[in-house]
Amino acid sequence: MSIYLAGVILVIAVSALLWKCIVYPFFFSPLASIPAAHPLAPFTSLWIQWQRLHGNDFQSVSKAFETHGPYVRLGPRELALNDIEAVSCVWGVGAADFDKHPSYTYWAMQGTSNTFTSILKSDHRRRHRRIRGVHKHSYIASSPHVRAIMSTLMVDRLTPLLAQFAMSSDGTADMLPIAQSIVLDCTSAFAFGLPLSLNFLSDAAARQHWFDLINTGFPNDQSSFWLREHPQLTIMLCFLGFPVVSNKVAKARRELEDWALLKVDAAEDVLQKRDKGHTLAAGKLPVLCDAVWSDLAMTHSETTKARFSISPAQRRELASECLDHIAFTTEAFATVLTYMIYEISHHQEIQNELRAELHSANNPLLGNTSDRTDVPSSDTLERLPLMSAIIKESLRLRNTSPSADPRVTPAHCTSRIGLIPNVPPKTRVCSYGWWLHRNPDVYSNPLDWNPKRWLCRGCDDAALAKKWFFAFGAGSRNCIGQNIALECNDSRTPRIASEPSTEYGGGLQPIIIKRDAWYQFSERVTGCSSGIGRAIAELVASKPGQRLIATARNPSSLSYLPNNDAILKLALDVTLTTSVEAAFKTAADHFGDNFHIDVVVNNAGYELAGDTEAATEEEMHGQLETNFFGTVRVATNATRVMRQSKDRRGGIIFNISSLAGVAAFPGQSFYHASKFAVEGWSESFARELHPDWNINVCIVEPGGVKTEFEHGSKKYTKTHEAYDGADMPARRLAAWVKKGVAAGAGVPPSAVAEALYLVASRNDKVPLWLPLSSTAAQLIKMKLEARLENLEAVKDLTPIDKK
Ligand code: HEM
Known part of the structure; x- marks a missing residue:
């Protein structure tokens, strides 16, 4: 009897489970009619969680929008929307203002x-x-404190910086750090007053330290997934000895929090003094602290504002x-x-019109240089239609x-979201301004930067364009700082764009912008069979969210790499144009619409050593064919891919040259010829590329690397009898190199790989030349000094044009 009962209970339990997890979500849920982004999505959130863990959620949702339209289902109770009507039902005002998802607490302090x-x-x-x-x-427009903050930042801090750039040899500026x-500087001055504010415009080292803290404390990797999505589980896993989040995260956050708490204490002193009758000069009021502090004081019934002192919990809240x-x-x-400065600097016509507009306005920046002590008023800036449109x-x-x-969605009722009625309680909903802003039915040629669309009647439907504009969010919880943001943008742009062209060499120079490190695009590398290539492939494969195209003449030599969708292993012979083109085509087919190459490492090559007079035609041509023309073939194909989409342009091409591409030694003349060719060609090619394409060529010059050069990647000519004495320069050098190799000289390939990865992922300029190792740098320096000495030595012979 009891077995019978247990069986009935089991059947009921299994049926209930089947109903809850399979039948209801798939057939009867009000979300059942919404296309699923993945076949598993109606049943489990594991799929979308997996995408989040690997940083692929944006790409996956984008693909789903493209395939299924503006409503897609990401999980049993999870939706993504790309329709402004639906978005307004969620990010609206009053009943249409839904609660935020708990993952927002990731940004809360302690x-x-x-x-x-x-x-x-x-x-x-x-x-x-x-x-x-x-x-x-x-x-913002009338506060003397805000005006003083703006004026100090612009006139005292930004102007000298711009003057420095104007005087630099090429007149270019790296805009992002500025x-x-x-x-x-602006938001900290607004929070704590100018005397307590940050001063990063004048102190680059302090700024770097700040960003190190932010990047460590709020990392853009898998730890952020754990902390955002599963904070409690994360604590438990760390406690049980599975450190899914590094200790460094908490340490960096603590340093930032301690900094904020100290500033709050100092600001409170200022406010206490002010309330006792001290006058604060313009710019010294901690505006934001004052607003919160005054509200806390007002709601504090037992004491007067002048005697109010915040509790530890209120101190943390303020900080x-x-x-x-x-x-x-x-x-x-x-x-x-x-981005705005970048676009202005690349659109000469708009730049000219903007200058004219700024000159027509009552702008104190454009007067006599010595009068430039104030910033234009908000009202003046608001009357600049082109500026606003930009x-x-x-x-x-x-x-x-x-x-x-x-x-x-609200916990106690169902909701209507756009076309979907009865969306169940506690359904997670997301939307991307990125895609709302790229709807071709609202913004014609949406990928083009065209400020005129906001000005010209008949370009886009103005009301519709405004309705879909989601840059500051929407509804009750839209960006409260948008007036400050617009004020800063408004004020700074005239300062930068209105400088007389004589000072800035004929207008804004192209601004150097790092490749799209701002977005979560993955990197792909090509050219890796052994040595440096293998080290790079292994490094990239070990990084989450990265994709890799690993190539070798014989793809079985790539078995050291794991097999998964993010890694494509291809056969490639760089000496054959058809092979290179086929590899790019296969990669495009494999990655489909997502195909883009962010990073190429052009590494295929070998060293032909031996006596020049002994080299055969085949040997010398072979060396140039692989090391030089191979590099050219891969680089030009990669360039085509990197510039193909206006929306996602840019990349880095690392051409692996060598110390041997700058300084030449006996016994490997054709190898030097191939590397000198790589250097000259790369330098010229880099200058052919339009700055808009944001493609950076980097000539990598390692010194001695412990690669397989001394084993598999080295070929030898026959010995020439005339050069075969032990005292011949090539033989002496070979003996010296042999000793060095035996003694373990040279850097490991992994050091080169890490240096390249750093250049590709850090937020800084990509150098055209990158010597790697101090020996390489020293020898290159000696070579250049020798050239300078040579200039001096032949200076009487050189000026044939002056005779
Ligand atoms: C171009 C610059 C800026 C952009 C594009 C921007 C964008 C946004 C967006 C999209 C939201 C809504 C986020 C959400 O719903 O999850 C938001 C909220 C917010 N922003 Fe901004 N923001 C900018 C600058 C600023 C500045 C300078 C401040 C500080 C003064 C600021 C303070 C805030 C605050 C406090 C919120 C939360 C508002 C609330 O929930 O009521 N923002 N911002």
Whole structure:
């Protein structure tokens, strides 16, 4: 009987489970009619979680939008939307303002919430009310403190920097760090007052330290997945000895938090003094702290404002609010300002029109140089239609990196979202401004940067374009800092764009912008059979979210690499044009619409050693065919891919040259010839590329590398009898090199791989020449000094044009 009962209970339990996990979500859920982004999506969230873990969620959702349209199902209770009507039902006002997803607490300081991270509507309303007054346009435009902050940043800090760039040899400026400094200096001054603010425009080392802390404390890797999606599980895993998140994360966060707490204490002193009757000079008021502090004091019933002193919990709350405004607005602001300056500098016609518009306005920056002590007023800037259109268009295309800003439907009722009625409670919903802004039915030729679309009647439907504009979010929880952001953008651009052309050598120079490190695009590398290539392939394969095209003459030599979708192993003979073209085609077919190459390492090559007079025609041509023409073939094919999509242009081509491409030694003349050819060709080719394409060529010059050169990658000519004496230079050098190799000289290939990976992933200029190892640098220096000495030695013979 009891067995019978147990059997019945089991059947009921299994049926209930089947109903809950399979039948209901697939057939009866109100979300059942929405196309699934993946066959597993109706049944489990594991698929989308896996994509998030590997940093592929943006790409996967994009693909789903493309295949299935603007509504897609990512999990049993998870949706992605790409339709503004549906978005307005979720990111709206009142009942259409859904709670945020708990993953937002990732940005809260020590678990202390702030306006941005408050999850519940009710909590948000309370915090938002406190700070909204000082973020209103009327306050920003009229506050003497804000004017003083803007003026100090622009006139005292930015102007000398721009003058320095103007005087530099090429007049170019690396805009991203400047933009980052502007926003950090500005938001910290707004929070704590000018005397307590950051000064990164003048202190690059301090700025670097700040970014090290931010990048460590808020990493863009798998730890961020664990902390955002599964905070409790993460704590448990770390406790049980599975450190899915490094200790460095907490340490870096603590340093930032301690900094904010100290600033809050100092700002509170300023406010206490002010309330006792001290006058604060313009710019010294900690505006944001004052707003929160005053609200806390007002709601504190037992004491008067003058005697109010914050509790430890309120101190953390204040620091959390301020740190959020300072630390997490940098990426969005700096990205859009940099991109805007970049586009202006590449559109001469618009630049000229903008200059004319700025000169027509009442702009103190454009007067006599000595009068430039103030910034244009907000009202003046608002009357500049082209300026506003430029900002809007830049925000449209690059408001921030693609971010899903997740929300959750109310817990106690079903909701209508656009065309879907009865969306179940607690459904997670996401949307990307990135795609809303690229809808061709709303923005014609959406990938083109065309500020005129916001000005010209008949270009785009203005009302529709405005409706779909999502750069600052929407509804009750849209960006409270947008007036500050616009003020900074407005004020800085005239300063940069209106400088007289004589000072800046005829207008804005192209700005150097790193390849799309702002977005989560993966990197792919080609050219790796052994030595440096193998080290790079192994390194890239070990990084999560990276894709790799690994090539070798014989692909079985790539068995050291794991087999998975992110790694494509191909046969490639760089001496054959057809083989190179076929490899690129296979890669394009394999990766489909996602195909893009961010990084190429042009590494195929060998060394032909021996006596020049003994080399056969076949040997000398073979050396150039592989080392030089092979490099050219791969680089030109890669360039075609890197510039093909306007939306995702750019990349890095590492051409592996050598110390042997700069200085020549006896006994390997054709190897030197091939590497000198790589150097000369790369330098010329790099200069042929349009700056808009954002393709960077880097000539890599390692010294001695412990590669297989001394084994498999070296070929020898026959010995020539005339050169066969032990005292011949080539033989002496060979003996010396042999001793060095036996003694273990040279750097490991992994060191070269790490250096290249660093150049590809850091947020900085890509150098045209990259000597690797101090020996290589020293020998290159000696070579260049020898050339200078030679210039001096022949200076009487050289000026034949002056005779
Ligand atoms: C170009 C620059 C900026 C862009 C594109 C931008 C964009 C956004 C977006 C899209 C949101 C909504 C996020 C969400 O719903 O999850 C947001 C919220 C917010 N932003 Fe900005 N932002 C910028 C600059 C700033 C600045 C300079 C500040 C600080 C003064 C700031 C402070 C905030 C705050 C406090 C919130 C949360 C508002 C709330 O939940 O009520 N932002 N921002």
